[in-house]
Amino acid sequence: MSSRENYIQFLQQQNLQEDDVLPIWPTGFDQDQNDLTIGLLILLNRNLIEANTAKNVLGLLQKNTNDLLQVMNDYLRRELSFAGIKNIPPAFVGVFPWNSFNGRAKMTSSGPLILLTTGFIEMLEATSNLLLAERDLQERVQLLSKLIIDFCDSGVISTTKSLDHPSFRGEAQAIAVSLVSESEFFVLCHEYGHLANGHFESATSTSVKSRKGVMDVLTSTRRKEYEADFWAIKAIVKLARQTKKPIGQVRCGILFFFCLANLIEMYLRISGNLSETDGHPTAVERISHAEKMLIVYGANDSEMWNFITSAHLSLFNLVHHNLFGKTLPWDEMALLPPGSN
Numbered sequence: 001m002s003s004r005e006n007y008i009q010f011l012q013q014q015n016l017q018e019d020d021v022l023p024i025w026p027t028g029f030d031q032d033q034n035d036l037t038i039g040l041l042i043l044l045n046r047n048l049i050e051a052n053t054a055k056n057v058l059g060l061l062q063k064n065t066n067d068l069l070q071v072m073n074d075y076l077r078r079e080l081s082f083a084g085i086k087n088i089p090p091a092f093v094g095v096f097p098w099n100s101f102n103g104r105a106k107m108t109s110s111g112p113l114i115l116l117t118t119g120f121i122e123m124l125e126a127t128s129n130l131l132l133a134e135r136d137l138q139e140r141v142q143l144l145s146k147l148i149i150d151f152c153d154s155g156v157i158s159t160t161k162s163l164d165h166p167s168f169r170g171e172a173q174a175i176a177v178s179l180v181s182e183s184e185f186f187v188l189c190h191e192y193g194h195l196a197n198g199h200f201e202s203a204t205s206t207s208v209k210s211r212k213g214v215m216d217v218l219t220s221t222r223r224k225e226y227e228a229d230f231w232a233i234k235a236i237v238k239l240a241r242q243t244k245k246p247i248g249q250v251r252c253g254i255l256f257f258f259c260l261a262n263l264i265e266m267y268l269r270i271s272g273n274l275s276e277t278d279g280h281p282t283a284v285e286r287i288s289h290a291e292k293m294l295i296v297y298g299a300n301d302s303e304m305w306n307f308i309t310s311a312h313l314s315l316f317n318l319v320h321h322n323l324f325g326k327t328l329p330w331d332e333m334a335l336l337p338p339g340s341n
């Protein structure tokens with residue numbers, strides 16, 4: 001099994017040390033930990049989050065992002081195993097300082113490493129802040145549009161600290177943390193889906209350029225991407241049922257990730273900078289595939305998470321219109337526009 005040593009070794013091969021990668025956590029989530037604790041307790045009290053989420057968040061506040069990912073990874077592997085999903089290939093998870101918005105698996109002689117990019121984690125955190133702080137709607141649209149443009153054009157990521165807003169405290173912060181972890185769980189599970197399906201056994205690698213240099217990644221195909229999403233959604237729903245987490249929360253996190261990925265992908269495509277052309281389906285195609293599965297699993301089981309999903313879809317729709325002059329392709333996404341049901 002790959003270990004922390006393999007991860008550090010891998011970073012060294014890229015002329016990086018862990019200090020170059022960290023810290024990215026906590027960023028804006030550490031403004032006032034008492035407030036966050038109270039927010040988590042409110043949500044717990046109303047049965048809006050499950051105890052494990054609250055416990056994990058509280059336990060992690062003093063730690064860095066790599067520690068956070070280890071706890072998430074251990075938790076995920078343990079719960080998946082309790083849920084009867086055995087034979088999950090062991091992998092070490094770490095941050096890679098890359099300004100792309102995704103996760104990647106990398107094979108080492110000791111086993112696979114799963115790398116979540118800095119851009120992915122920071123964009124999720126910053127966007128969840130914009131969604132949950134009490135800001136004027138136009139201000140949200142302008143800030144999120146700027147976030148997308150800066151990220152795609154120059155790799156600059158506004159951390160939640162620079163976006164800090166006095167209303168982003170307590171309950172808002174607690175919901176944001178749950179939402180971000182939900183998206184991270186999905187992307188982790190997607191990479192496990194590739195490993196569980198043996199996708200990397202015969203894969204060739206390709207070099208992908210980033211502002212932090214070049215990295216060899218394993219090539220994928222449309223079929224593999226859909227299979228990994230399918231595996232991840234099935235596993236994560238099973239896990240949610242086991243821990244009594246609403247499926248609506250799972251859906252919210254998955255759509256949050258994909259809708260943000262769609263804005264980034266659209267912007268890069270239009271500006272001629274979409275570098276990854278290794279057969280990935282578009283974010284819109286993946287949303288449609290995920291949504292069809294999630295509806296079958298009964299994703300309308302939580303009023304609060306339905307509301308948050310609807311709120312983020314509205315925001316993403318307005319930003320899409322602001323950047324590209326048209327609304328989100330609801331039909332292609334197999335999604336109902338917010339407010340239409």
Ligand SMILES: [Zn+2]
Nearest residue numbers: 194220225228
């Ligand atoms: Zn993939």
